[in-house]
Amino acid sequence: MNNVLPTSRIARRSAATTDMYDRAVTAGLTGHTITGRSGKTVRLSDGSECVEFVSCSYLGLEDHPRLVQAVRTALATYGTHFSSSRNSMQPTEINELEELLGEIYPGMTSVVFNSVSSAHLGVLPLLGAGVLPGYPMSADGPLFIIDRTAHASMQAIRGVLEQVGPVTRFRSDAPETLTDALNRATAERRTPVVLVDGIGSMGGLIDVGSLRAAVAEHRGYLYIDDAHGISITGRHGAGYAVEALDGRVPPEVLLVGSLSKAFGGSGGFVLTHSAEDATILRREANPMVFGHSNMITHVVANAESARMHLDGTVATLQAALWANVELFDQSHDRKLVNAGVRSPIRGLEMPSEEAAFSSAVRLREAGVLCFPVFYPVVAKGTGLLRFAISASHTPDQIESIARHLTTV
Ligand SMILES: Cc1ncc(COP(=O)(O)O)c(C=O)c1O
The missing domain is CATH 3.40.640.10 (Type I PLP-dependent aspartate aminotransferase-like (Major domain))
Known part of the structure; x- marks a missing residue:
């Protein structure tokens, strides 16, 4: 028996949610299972290795x-x-x-x-x-x-x-x-x-x-x-x-x-x-x-x-984080969501869910994992690629994402 109240906000939100998240999981764009990691490189369950911009550990302290x-x-x-x-x-x-x-x-x-x-x-x-x-x-x-x-x-x-x-x-x-x-x-x-x-x-x-x-x-x-x-x-x-x-x-x-x-x-x-x-x-x-x-x-x-x-260790990591954030912004001509803002989170807004999906596919093919989000995280019908920048990313990793995004 379907006992979901048709008028509740939660039911309405569920009804308005498309199958895009499931499609993104099936396509290997999100919902990843990892079997190991070294810095910002993760090994996925299919054996491949990718650079992730997903983890919110912005200072890379967790494996210190x-x-x-x-x-x-x-x-x-x-x-x-x-x-x-x-x-x-x-x-x-x-x-x-x-x-x-x-x-x-x-x-x-x-x-x-x-x-x-x-x-x-x-x-x-x-x-x-x-x-x-x-x-x-x-x-x-x-x-x-x-x-x-x-x-x-x-x-x-x-x-x-x-x-x-x-x-x-x-x-x-x-x-x-x-x-x-x-x-x-x-x-x-x-x-x-x-x-x-x-x-x-x-x-x-x-x-x-x-x-x-x-x-x-x-x-x-x-x-x-x-x-x-x-x-x-x-x-x-x-x-x-x-x-x-x-x-x-x-x-x-x-x-x-x-x-x-x-x-x-x-x-x-x-x-x-x-x-x-x-x-x-x-x-x-x-x-x-x-x-x-x-x-x-x-x-x-x-x-x-x-x-x-x-003891000052975190101050050094903060400096590395903000240098990476600046490099990220520079390499994207300060065009992404949050550019210039003192936050380690950046976003690439997409006019449709399909556009976000296909951009995430191209990044994935280049070995870069971002966090593609759809409604209800962002407005209905749109998409966003979210990037979490860390002190642990190497300059090359930061710049490589800009190169791939340009091609996207
Ligand atoms: C702003 C904010 N508050 C709370 C939470 C939930 O944190 P927790 O998993 O520790 O409950 C999150 C998680 O991502 C968050 O981003």
Whole structure:
């Protein structure tokens, strides 16, 4: 029996999705299975080798000998995992990791989750319910205001958020839509909680500085998911959002970051201004109470990476990344999406899904893997080839893609 509700947004989105993703998988353009890797070269299951511009590990930290050694040591100490909820028993290295994050973000207390999605699920309901003393809420509750371009991990928990307050959406590129939503919060005597990305996973930079100012005027909070911005920029790799906010996390900002992208490990974290809020999150956040603890292999890799953020190694990798990004832009005459923007993500917009498909085929034939995306990631009927640039790409790899794209 088909029990999909015909009117739901999810059903409509599914109905509007073409078979293009499946065709791209069948044609070997995405959905790859890899059997090994060396730097940015991956071996595919058919035995061929390609250069990938797919991984979001923008600094290439994940196969650094220091991280690999840290994992080996942890395996000898604990085995692969300690299976308990985090707030019942946990390896000491998780405390070390949170302290190291506190050094990267001075004055802040971090709480590490298994993923960014878990951080959203753990933090936002408690924030909205007014349970965190460092972030007081109006007696009438919150109004959640989500950017339409914010990552799916925040959009997807709309129903969860609605258990503590209404949810509305705005467009971060149309300030008047935010003004309307903030005025609604004021009229309803609610505390506005504005949810945005830092660096968009497909698009450009979100102007978190202006958003913070607007939110502060309405005595609300700006909740930033800077998953893609962490490590790649800023002192000690504090990331895009902190850099854009003059090197600090202002009192009305909650910052969430990823440990799974440029950080080179795995997981997500939130920064709070008071240790008391962190204690409450560890005690009451849903994934902490009802989920398994952080994988020890991930925790120690994250902790070693954190040390490399603090000892200057990451600063050197940042310089290599931005040199590669500049080379990429130069070799494409600054014509691709995001050209000149301080983001490691570039895109080639295509007027149709077919055009994106055939361009990805030609790149694949040349041994280059990008990430072709179609609706619902981009607008209906269009396509985009997404390129993730890394400090680990060689100049030749960067330039070769430009040569192949020219032929495309
Ligand atoms: C901006 C952003 N937020 C959240 C996530 C989800 O991260 P996780 O897999 O750690 O839940 C992603 C993943 O790609 C992302 O790009």
